[in-house]
Amino acid sequence: MAELMKIARPYAEAVFALGKEEQSLAAWSEQLANLALITSDSAMQAMLEDPSRSVAEVISVYAAVMGDGLTNQGKQLLTVMADNKRLVALAEVAEQFEALKAADEKRVRAIVVSAFDVTEEQKNKLSAALNAKFDADVEINYEVDASLIGGIKIKVGDWALDGSALAQLNKLGAAIAQ
Structure with missing residues (x-):
């Protein structure tokens, strides 16, 4: 997983820079999502792993499936990644x-996980607080996990807050055990 992240980063950054420059981020977003979907297909995975398949053959399959949805720049990306045996990324x-x-x-x-359903008023307050903290438009997905007993857990990227009763009980148990 970490290896794929390292492999993918320069490609993602290059495509992002190109998309930003040409104001085509939405188009690239859709194109990359479709290419990733095609790559995840088991038949395509087998083709990518087959050393007897040429780069041209592999690219032609992507082009056939994508049709007009594959731009020339998208085809260039596929070619570069295929030449470097990186399409799996x-x-x-x-x-x-x-x-x-x-x-x-x-x-x-x-992601906000709570022990109980969150009310609209609570959602509004939480949304305002997170928007202010991260100086961004925070899209929140709510989940319910009764095992938390009470409170909430919030995860935004690498930042996390565990204000659940379960976490507090676990801390208390650890403190007593020492």
């Missing part, structure tokens, strides 16, 4: 591209 390229795009647009995704 396409899904990670798409994911990293989306992260770069979200950061550029000042959008952040958060």
Whole structure:
């Protein structure tokens, strides 16, 4: 996984820079998502692993499936990645591209896990607080996990807050055990 992230980063950054320069981030987003979807297909995976397949054959399959959705620049990306035997990293390229795009647009995704359903008033307060903390438009996905007993857990990128009753009980148990 870490290896794929390292492989994908320069491609994602290059595509992002190109998309930003040409104001085509949305088009690249859609194209990369479709290319990643094609790459995830088991038949395509087998083709990518087959050493007897040429770069031209592999690119022609992507082109046939994508049709008009594959731009010349998209085809160039595929060619470069295929020449370097990196097509397996396409899904990670798409994911990293989306992260770069979200950061550029000042959008952040958060996951809030609570012991109970969150009310609209609580959602509004939490949204305002997270928007202010991250100086961005925070998109929040809410989940319910009764095992937390009470409180909430929030995860935004690498930042996390565990204010659940379960976490507090675990800390208390660890303190008593010492």
